[in-house]
Amino acid sequence: MPELPEVETIIRTLRPSLLDRKIERVRIHRQDVIHPKNTDLTSHLTNRAITALERRGKKIIFNLDDNAKFYIHLGMSGRLTLAAAQTPTPPHTHLILDIASSELRFTDPRRFGGIFWLGTNQSPDADLGPEPLTIQPKELAQRLKKTSRAIKTALMDQKLIAGLGNIYADEALFTAGIHPQIPAKKLNPPQIASLTQSIKTVLNRAIHHRGSTLRDYRDSNNQPGNFQKNHQVYDRAGKPCATCKTPIIRIVLGGRSTHFCPKCQARKRN
DNA sequence: GTCCATGTTCTTTA
DNA sequence: CTAAAGAACATGGA
Secondary structure, eight states, rough: OOHHHHOOOHHHHHHHHHTEEEEEEEEOOGGGEETTOOHHHHHHHHHHHHEEEETTEEEEEEETTSSSSEEEEEETTTTTOOOOOEEOOOEEEEEEETTEEEEEEOSSSOOOEEEEEEEEOOOOOTOOOOOOTOOOHHHHHHHHHTOOOOOHHHTTTTTSSSSSOOOHHHHHHHHHHHOHHHHHHHOOOHHHHHOOOOOHHHHHHHTTTTTOOOSOOOOTTTTTSHHHHHGGGTTTTTTOOOTTTTTEEEETTTTTEEETTTTTTOOOOO
16 A cells, blocks of 8 residues: 555654654564564564664664664555554554554554564665665666566566555656556656656655555554545546546556556657 | 455466 | 566455
């Protein structure tokens, strides 16, 4: 569910309550959301203070006062919420960290997400491409020219560029006026420049609106985002394009729904 | 019952 | 061998 803007919103809403606070108790309801699977998370976390909370791609990274790190990935349906102690725990809550008089809860019905222990030796960016908010056109061009996959599919590859998912890949391609099915290596320099800028514009706007809530997403205070109201193409199949009124098309690429305006994102440019 | 879902990883195919 | 395509994971809502 959560892509870069949602994860960024979550860390911003969590920071004031978590920074420099001690994890007093660890409650594990499902051991199988913890990776590697034999990690003794209780020993690692109990009585440690959280010294920094960061985002890398879609990962939420916790830095501890002993220099160890771990990250939480929310997968498709995960939530990370802060609630007053003793308030009812939602179903599918797999991990609770008691911090001050609150509970930090990891809740994830589909369990595609998890908690990943890094310790002091592993880096959270081992398997991630560059950050999209700061990437330069030259670097994006260099990476895209190595693959013949559809540009939409390439943008969702976290090793190529980190943080974009199905919503923001579609939205960025619309803003750049690029057809999602064009092979990545076929984009010309002006298109790459436009795409680089569009990615940043779309993500920054989405962060400003606190992310998109289609169904599952909530920030750490359980509040939905608002950016879905500004979607130009995502989940708008059959509805008129805001620019030209042509109905938005839905196709499947890489097994994922892909939405675009056949006129504003025509293959042949004019 | 069917299809679909904001993601990633493993397996199969070319 | 490698890149790309497809299937799998688990749950719930329309």
